[in-house]
Amino acid sequence: MRGHAWKFGNNIDTDLIIPARYLNTSDPAELAQYAMMDADSEWVDKMSKGDFIVAGDNFGCGSSREHAPIALKAAGVSAIIAKSFARIFYRNSINIGLPILEAPQAAEEIKEGDEVEVDLAAGEIKDLTTGKAYRAQPFPAFMQKIIDAGGLINYLKRNN
Amino acid sequence: MPQTISQKILAKHAGAKSVEPGQLINCKVDLVLGNDITAPPAIKEFEKIGVSRVFDKKKIYLVPDHFTPAKDIKSAEQVKVMRKFAHKYGIVNFFEIGCMGVEHALLPEMGAIKAGDLIIGADSHTCTYGALGAFSTGVGSTDMAAAMATGEVWFKVPEQLKFVYRGKLPKWVEAKDLILYTIGQIGVDGARYMSLEFTGPVISKLSVEGRLTMANMAIEAGGKNGIFEPDIKVFQYLKSRIKNLNSSFVIRNSALRSDPDAEYAKIYDWDVSELEPQVAYPHLPSNVHPVSKNRHIKLDQSVIGSCTNGRIEDMRVAAKILKGKKVHPDVRLIILPATQQVELRMIKEGLMEIFIKAGAAVSTPTCGPCLGGHMGILAEGERSIATTNRNFVGRMGHPKSEVYLSNVAVAAASAVLGFIGSPEDLK
Ligand code: SF4
Numbered sequence: 254m255r256g257h258a259w260k261f262g263n264n265i266d267t268d269l270i271i272p273a274r275y276l277n278t279s280d281p282a283e284l285a286q287y288a289m290m291d292a293d294s295e296w297v298d299k300m301s302k303g304d305f306i307v308a309g310d311n312f313g314c315g316s317s318r319e320h321a322p323i324a325l326k327a328a329g330v331s332a333i334i335a336k337s338f339a340r341i342f343y344r345n346s347i348n349i350g351l352p353i354l355e356a357p358q359a360a361e362e363i364k365e366g367d368e369v370e371v372d373l374a375a376g377e378i379k380d381l382t383t384g385k386a387y388r389a390q391p392f393p394a395f396m397q398k399i400i401d402a403g404g405l406i407n408y409l410k411r412n413n
Numbered sequence: 414m415p416q417t418i419s420q421k422i423l424a425k426h427a428g429a430k431s432v433e434p435g436q437l438i439n440c441k442v443d444l445v446l447g448n449d450i451t452a453p454p455a456i457k458e459f460e461k462i463g464v465s466r467v468f469d470k471k472k473i474y475l476v477p478d479h480f481t482p483a484k485d486i487k488s489a490e491q492v493k494v495m496r497k498f499a500h501k502y503g504i505v506n507f508f509e510i511g512c513m514g515v516e517h518a519l520l521p522e523m524g525a526i527k528a529g530d531l532i533i534g535a536d537s538h539t540c541t542y543g544a545l546g547a548f549s550t551g552v553g554s555t556d557m558a559a560a561m562a563t564g565e566v567w568f569k570v571p572e573q574l575k576f577v578y579r580g581k582l583p584k585w586v587e588a589k590d591l592i593l594y595t596i597g598q599i600g601v602d603g604a605r606y607m608s609l610e611f612t613g614p615v616i617s618k619l620s621v622e623g624r625l626t627m628a629n630m631a632i633e634a635g636g637k638n639g640i641f642e643p644d645i646k647v648f649q650y651l652k653s654r655i656k657n658l659n660s661s662f663v664i665r666n667s668a669l670r671s672d673p674d675a676e677y678a679k680i681y682d683w684d685v686s687e688l689e690p691q692v693a694y695p696h697l698p699s700n701v702h703p704v705s706k707n708r709h710i711k712l713d714q715s716v717i718g719s720c721t722n723g724r725i726e727d728m729r730v731a732a733k734i735l736k737g738k739k740v741h742p743d744v745r746l747i748i749l750p751a752t753q754q755v756e757l758r759m760i761k762e763g764l765m766e767i768f769i770k771a772g773a774a775v776s777t778p779t780c781g782p783c784l785g786g787h788m789g790i791l792a793e794g795e796r797s798i799a800t801t802n803r804n805f806v807g808r809m810g811h812p813k814s815e816v817y818l819s820n821v822a823v824a825a826a827s828a829v830l831g832f833i834g835s836p837e838d839l840k
Binding site: 264266268269272273274276277278279290291292294310311314315316317318319320323337339340341344345348349393395404405406409410 | 437450451453454457458461462463479480484485487488491534535536537539551552553554555556558559562563567569601602605606632635637697784785786790803805806807808810812
């Protein structure tokens with residue numbers, strides 16, 4: 254996957270990713286319109302399908318709303334690269350099949366607008382603008398199985 | 414291997430003797446919870462799994478509370494999805510208007526939670542139930558769906574943090590201040606993926622309600638769960654709510670304590686005798702300052718309620734301060750009893766009259782403004798003090814509004830003062 258980087262800071266909370274005032278629906282397409290609304294109200298119009306979010310520490314802290322990763326996935330974000338993720342957001346992303354990569358150095362060095370390429374299976378991140386390559390933290394085998402199945406529900410179906 | 418109370422509960426539900434931090438385990442759950450925001454997507458996912466029944470009709474709790482009574486057509490549709498699902502699968506514990514409450518206040522109050530339980534809820538503040546000696550944590554909708562089908566959930570065993578509080582709490586300093594102070598010290602990711610265990614002489618003296626307030630905000634430090642060893646107060650609390658709670662349960666679970674030589678990633682030990690009421694400034698719960706720091710923060714609103722501070726004990730504190738006083742003309746004071754039972758007690762104890770005479774608006778139980786849903790949304794540039802648990806950008810309304818978090822006494826006193834202050838400033 255290939256796209257441009259959009260940089261966000263530390264502690265990007267789920268209220269910034271999808272404000273609660275839009276949570277009276279769980280329709281992904283509708284939620285996508287409001288993704289990152291309170292962090293940058295024009296972001297959804299500026300970004301292109303396939304782009305990456307590159308953020309600091311504790312991305313996705315706050316509420317358990319799965320609407321947050323759903324909104325980002327539906328908006329067309331191909332993966333999130335961060336220094337670290339909040340616990341429930343991490344779980345939710347794996348469960349719904351939104352790729353997340355914990356890669357502190359990449360998150361630090363990649364600049365807004367850089368062209369980025371990610372090889373998920375290998376856990377490799379390349380900044381094509383600077384030519385630098387990074388490696389993401391590998392997932393434990395069990396989580397990798399959920400990811401490979403395309404999320405927790407598919408994984409359960411397969412193993413039932 | 415010596416174990417903490419959190420590890421013991423996890424091990425028991427995983428069918429293991431002991432567990433180690435970092436280990437991935439599969440656990441049986443005692444209760445699965447969802448609300449009007451998180452349950453509808455969970456139901457959609459559940460239907461995809463292709464099972465014909467839920468794992469246990471009595472162990473699933475569905476509580477529409479965030480946008481209820483339905484604030485608009487879309488929210489009404491969400492609750493309709495829950496109601497239909499509850500009927501279809503014979504789910505007993507579905508709480509409609511008239512018997513509902515904010516989920517994390519309602520479940521302990523009705524005796525749904527026991528010491529030693531393992532609980533998941535599709536709501537981040539599910540960590541509240543650690544106050545009763547349960548291992549309880551928030552998950553997302555897909556995890557909830559999977560647990561409704563299988564009765565199981567996977568966990569990575571968290572590392573343990575221990576917090577010891579010593580000394581004597583000064584006047585007007587509440588459990589809320591202990592937890593705000595704690596988050597201020599360690600930061601919003603200071604306990605990321607970890608267990609927080611609260612202990613010490615100050616905690617033993619704290620009411621069960623106060624412990625619920627503290628455990629509630631474990632997630633604000635990034636924690637997986639917050640927990641207290643169950644003591645006599647907890648067993649009394651449980652006995653008054655759970656029919657047929659037998660003495661063998663009490664004996665068995667009184668032994669539910671952390672081993673003295675259990676391992677902690679870090680131990681914090683604080684004397685809190687000099688602690689002032691704490692206020693978390695925008696836009697992070699960790700941005701805490703003592704209440705006396707700034708006396709010029711003017712307010713447009715004060716909100717008393719939520720799963721953090723909407724219980725009867727909180728209402729009594731608010732009434733003590735508001736009795737015979739008037740809310741400042743520039744301030745709107747909104748009081749939200751967390752459950753129907755709290756509201757009923759408010760009427761019986763005469764608190765309702767005190768609030769209304771003071772010029773407060775009292776609502777039916779709902780999350781309402783706590784998450785910027787309804788019932789007290791802020792306009793651009795407005796500022797509210799609140800006894801809730803989050804002050805993120807846009808949390809109570811306009812992205813350019815501000816939320817300050819405090820205990821009940823400060824929120825009530827500030828509503829009268831018109832600026833952020835303590836009950837002492839009213840004299
Ligand atoms: S009261 Fe606030 S924090 Fe508690 S469950 Fe409701 S919205 Fe969440």
